[in-house]
Amino acid sequence: MRYVLRPATLLCLATLTLAACDPAEFDSDPDVRRDARANRTCINAVANQTGDKTAQLNTTLPIVEINQYIIDAPALQESWMCRTDDEGTATQLYKIGG
Secondary structure (H helix, E strand, O other): OHHHHHHHHHHHHHHHHHHOOOHHHHOOOHHHHHHHHHHHHHHHHHHHHHOOOOOEEOOOOOOOOOOEEEEEEOOOOEEEEEEEOOOOOEEEEEEEOO
16 A cells, blocks of 8 residues: 555646746746746745745836846735846846835
C-alpha cells in the first residue's frame, strides 16, 4: 500500500505546483513567456516592498513603453510602476501618485 500512495502523492503535488503557475509561462511564444515572467516578478516585487500580498497587475491603465507594468496594491490603495529587464526580471519600482 505504501508504494501505491507514493506515486499518488507525487501526482497531487505536481498538480498543485502546476496550478500555481501562469499557463502563459508554458506558451511556445518566447515573448508571451517573458511577459508572464515579468508580470509575476513585478507582482512579487510590489508585494515584497509593500507587504500587500494581494498585489495584482493593473489591466485598465495603458502602457506604451516596453518592459513596464503597473501593479496595484489593493489593500493599501496604491499603484506602482515596475520596470523589468529584457529577461522579465523586475529591476525598478516607482510608487505612482501620493
